[in-house]
Amino acid sequence: MNSKLFKKDLEYIVSLVLSISASLLIGALIMMANGRSPAVGYGALLKGAFGSKYNMANTFAKTVPLVLTGLATAISFRSGIFNIGGEGQLYLGAFAAAYVGITFTTLPKGIGIILAIIAGALVGGLYAFVPGLLKVKYKIDEVITTIMLNTVAVFFTSYLVNYPFATTRGKLNGTEIIADQFHLSRLIRLSTLNTSIFFMGFIALLIYYLMEKTSTGYDFKLVGQNSLFARFGGINDRRQMIIAMVLSGALCGLAGVFEVLGVHYRFLQNISPGYAWDGMLVALIVKNNPIGVIIMSIFFGALKTGSISMENATSIPSELVLVIQSIIILFIAGEAGFKEKFKEWNAGRKVKQKAGERNA
Amino acid sequence: MKRRISVLLILLLVLSLVVVGCGQKETPTDGENDTSADVDEDSVEETKVALVVAGGLGDRSFYDSSHEGVEKAEEELGIEYKVYECRNDPSLFTDQLVQASEYAPIVAIVGHEFHDVAQEIAEEFPDVYYIYVDTEIEGIDNLIAISYAENEGSFLAGALAAMLTEEDSIGMVGGMDIPVIRNFEVGYKAGAEYINPEITVETIFAEDFEDPAKGKEGATALYSRGADIVFQVAGKTGEGVFEAAEEMGKYAIGVDTDQRYINPDVIVASMVKKVGLSIYDTIENIQKGEIEPGKVVYYGLEQDGVGMGYGTDDMEQFATDEMKAKLEEIKEKIVSGEIEVPEAK
Numbered sequence: 001m002n003s004k005l006f007k008k009d010l011e012y013i014v015s016l017v018l019s020i021s022a023s024l025l026i027g028a029l030i031m032m033a034n035g036r037s038p039a040v041g042y043g044a045l046l047k048g049a050f051g052s053k054y055n056m057a058n059t060f061a062k063t064v065p066l067v068l069t070g071l072a073t074a075i076s077f078r079s080g081i082f083n084i085g086g087e088g089q090l091y092l093g094a095f096a097a098a099y100v101g102i103t104f105t106t107l108p109k110g111i112g113i114i115l116a117i118i119a120g121a122l123v124g125g126l127y128a129f130v131p132g133l134l135k136v137k138y139k140i141d142e143v144i145t146t147i148m149l150n151t152v153a154v155f156f157t158s159y160l161v162n163y164p165f166a167t168t169r170g171k172l173n174g175t176e177i178i179a180d181q182f183h184l185s186r187l188i189r190l191s192t193l194n195t196s197i198f199f200m201g202f203i204a205l206l207i208y209y210l211m212e213k214t215s216t217g218y219d220f221k222l223v224g225q226n227s228l229f230a231r232f233g234g235i236n237d238r239r240q241m242i243i244a245m246v247l248s249g250a251l252c253g254l255a256g257v258f259e260v261l262g263v264h265y266r267f268l269q270n271i272s273p274g275y276a277w278d279g280m281l282v283a284l285i286v287k288n289n290p291i292g293v294i295i296m297s298i299f300f301g302a303l304k305t306g307s308i309s310m311e312n313a314t315s316i317p318s319e320l321v322l323v324i325q326s327i328i329i330l331f332i333a334g335e336a337g338f339k340e341k342f343k344e345w346n347a348g349r350k351v352k353q354k355a356g357e358r359n360a
Numbered sequence: 361m362k363r364r365i366s367v368l369l370i371l372l373l374v375l376s377l378v379v380v381g382c383g384q385k386e387t388p389t390d391g392e393n394d395t396s397a398d399v400d401e402d403s404v405e406e407t408k409v410a411l412v413v414a415g416g417l418g419d420r421s422f423y424d425s426s427h428e429g430v431e432k433a434e435e436e437l438g439i440e441y442k443v444y445e446c447r448n449d450p451s452l453f454t455d456q457l458v459q460a461s462e463y464a465p466i467v468a469i470v471g472h473e474f475h476d477v478a479q480e481i482a483e484e485f486p487d488v489y490y491i492y493v494d495t496e497i498e499g500i501d502n503l504i505a506i507s508y509a510e511n512e513g514s515f516l517a518g519a520l521a522a523m524l525t526e527e528d529s530i531g532m533v534g535g536m537d538i539p540v541i542r543n544f545e546v547g548y549k550a551g552a553e554y555i556n557p558e559i560t561v562e563t564i565f566a567e568d569f570e571d572p573a574k575g576k577e578g579a580t581a582l583y584s585r586g587a588d589i590v591f592q593v594a595g596k597t598g599e600g601v602f603e604a605a606e607e608m609g610k611y612a613i614g615v616d617t618d619q620r621y622i623n624p625d626v627i628v629a630s631m632v633k634k635v636g637l638s639i640y641d642t643i644e645n646i647q648k649g650e651i652e653p654g655k656v657v658y659y660g661l662e663q664d665g666v667g668m669g670y671g672t673d674d675m676e677q678f679a680t681d682e683m684k685a686k687l688e689e690i691k692e693k694i695v696s697g698e699i700e701v702p703e704a705k
Contacts, residue, residue: 305455
C-alpha cells in the first residue's frame with residue numbers, strides 16, 4: 001500500500017476516534033449535569049446494544065438499512081453527484097417490493113424474493129435516473145431535484161397505501177401483507193433481525209469491490225474529484241455520474257425492499273424513520289469509505305438499540321444519543337480545521353523548544 | 361479577542377446541550393430500584409403496567425390522555441408503571457414492545473401503528489395482558505382491543521361547529537389521511553350537515569402528528585378560505601391550529617383531551633376521546649378478573665367513551681346552554697339509533 005495514503009488514512013482514523021471519544025465525553029458531562037452517573041448510563045447503553053444474543057441481533061437489524069443507504073451516499077458523493085433523494089428512492093423501492101409481494105402470490109419462494117429485490121432496486125434506480133439525467137443534460141442542480149423528489153415519493157406512496165392499495169383488514173395505513181413465500185425468515189426470536197443481513201453483506205462486498213478494486217470505481221473517484229480533468233483523461237464523466245446516481249438509487253431502493261420483506265411484511269405509510277438521512281451521516285463521517293460505512297453503521301445501530309435500553313433501564317432520555325451523534329458530526333466537519341490548529345500549535349511548540357535549546 | 365469569542369461560543373454550545381439534555385421526562389419509576397427484593401414477587405408483578413406509545417408524550421392530546429389513564433391507575437389502583445415511547449420510529453416498535461412485555465404483566469399499547477407487531481408479540485408472551493387502543497383485532501386470547509366511535513363524538517363536534525359558525529364554513533385539520541382520522545372526518549361532516557345541509561366543510565391533512573408548524577399552515581389556509589372554526593385532529597400538530605386561530609382571530613375545536621385550558625379564548629370546546637379512562641377501566645377489570653380477552657370493547661357515545669368537553673366553569677362559554685341541550689338531544693338520538701352516523705373504514 002502507498003505509505004503516504006496510508007498515513008493519511010491513519011491520521012483520519014485517529015481524528016475520528018478522537019471525535020467519537022470527545023463526543024462521548026460531552027455526553028457523559030450532560031449526564032452528570034443531570035445528576036446521573038455516566039458509568040451507569042453508558043453501561044446500560046453497552047449492555048442494551050451488545051449484552052445478549054437478542055440485543056446484538058437488534059443492533060444488527062438496525063445496521064442493515066444504514067449500510068445500504070450509507071453505501072448509496074458514498075457511491076454518489078464520491079462521483080461528485082449528490083443524491084439527497086435516498087428517502088424517496090427507499091419509499092418507492094419498498095412499495096415496489098410490497099407490490100410484487102401482494103400481486104405475484106403464486107411464485108415459488110426463491111424466485112419471488114429475487115423478483116421483489118430486482119423490482120425495488122429497479123424502481124429506486126429509475127427514480128434516481130431522472131435527476132441524474134436532468135443534471136448532466138440540463139445542468140439542473142441534483143441536490144434540489146432529489147430533495148424535492150423525496151416529498152413526491154413519500155406523498156405518492158402515502159396516497160397509494162391509503163386508497164388503491166389500502167389493506168381491508170384492520171385500521172392501518174399499509175398495504176396487505178405480502179404472501180408468505182416473500183417473507184425473509186427471522187434469525188433470532190423476538191428480534192426483527194432477518195436473512196436480509198446476508199443479502200446486505202453480499203451487496204456491500206460487491207459495492208466495495210466495485211468502488212475500490214475496479215477501474216469503474218476509479219473513474220467514479222476521478223469524476224468526483226475533477227470531472228473536467230476526468231473528461232480530458234478520456235472518461236465519459238456524464239455517463240459515470242448517471243451510473244453512480246442509478247446505483248445509489250438502487251441501493252436505497254434495496255434498503256426499502258428489505259424493510260418490507262424482512263421487517264414489516266407490508267408497506268407502511270411511514271416505513272422509514274429517515275434511514276437515508278442517517279445513512280448519509282454515516283457516509284459523511286467516514287468520508288465515503290465503503291468499509292468505514294459498515295463499521296460506522298454498526299456503531300450507529302448499536303447507539304440506537306442501546307439508547308432505548310438505556311432509557312428504559314435508567315430513564316436517561318434516548319435523545320442523548322442524538323446529541324452524541326450530532327457532536328461527532330460537528331467534530332468531523334471541523335476536522336480539517338482542528339488538524340490545522342493542532343499542527344500550528346505543535347510547530348509553535350517545537351520552535352519555542354528549539355529557541356529554548358539555543359538559549360541554554 | 362477572536363479566541364475569547366470562540367471559547368465563549370464553545371461554552372455556549374455546551375451549555376445549550378446541557379440545557380437540552382435537562383428536559384427529561386417525568387418517569388415515576390426509576391429503573392434502578394424497581395426490584396424491591398423483600399416483597400412477594402407475584403404481588404409486585406401484578407401491579408406493574410407498561411404503556412407503549414407510537415409517538416411521544418407531551419402532545420397534550422392522544423398520548424397524554426393514555427398517560428393520564430395509567431397515572432390515575434397508579435394513584436387509585438396502586439400500580440407501578442413505565443412509559444415506552446417509540447417516537448414514530450417503526451424500527452423501535454418491536455424492541456419497545458418486547459421490553460415492555462418483559463417488564464410488566466399488563467401492557468397498554470397506544471397507536472394503530474402497532475397492528476402487526478402487537479399480534480406477533482402477544483403470541484410470544486401468552487402470560488401478558490395487552491390492552492390495545494384504537495384497533496379491532498379479535499381472537500387473540502391475551503389481547504383486549506379497544507375501539508372508539510370517533511365518528512359519533514365528531515358528529516357532536518361538527519354539529520356544534522355548525523351552530524357556532526357565522527360564515528357557514530368550517531374546517532378540519534387532520535394528522536394524516538388514515539382510517540382513524542377519516543373516521544373523525546366523516547362524523548364531523550355529517551354532524552355539521554345535520555344542523556345545516558348547506559354548510560361547507562373542508563379538510564386538510566397535515567401528514568404529521570408531531571409538527572405544530574404544519575398544523576398552523578393547514579389551519580391558516582382553511583381560515584383564509586373562509587372557515588371560522590377548525591377542528592384539529594392531529595395530536596401535537598394541532599397546537600399549531602390553536603396558534604393560527606389566535607393570530608387570525610378565529611376559533612378552534614380541540615381533540616382527545618379537554619383542550620380548552622390550552623387557550624380558552626379560541627378553543628370553544630373539545631371532542632374528548634377518553635383513551636385514559638378506557639385504559640384505566642381495563643386495568644381495573646383485569647385486576648378484578650372481569651375481562652373477556654380476545655374481544656373488542658367499543659367505546660361510543662353510549663359508553664361515554666367519546667363526548668364533548670367544555671372546559672371548566674370559570675372559562676367563558678362559547679357554547680350556549682341551548683346549544684348544549686341540542687347536542688344532548690343529538691347524542692340521545694345517536695345512542696337510540698335514530699341518527700345513523702356514517703363510518704369510515
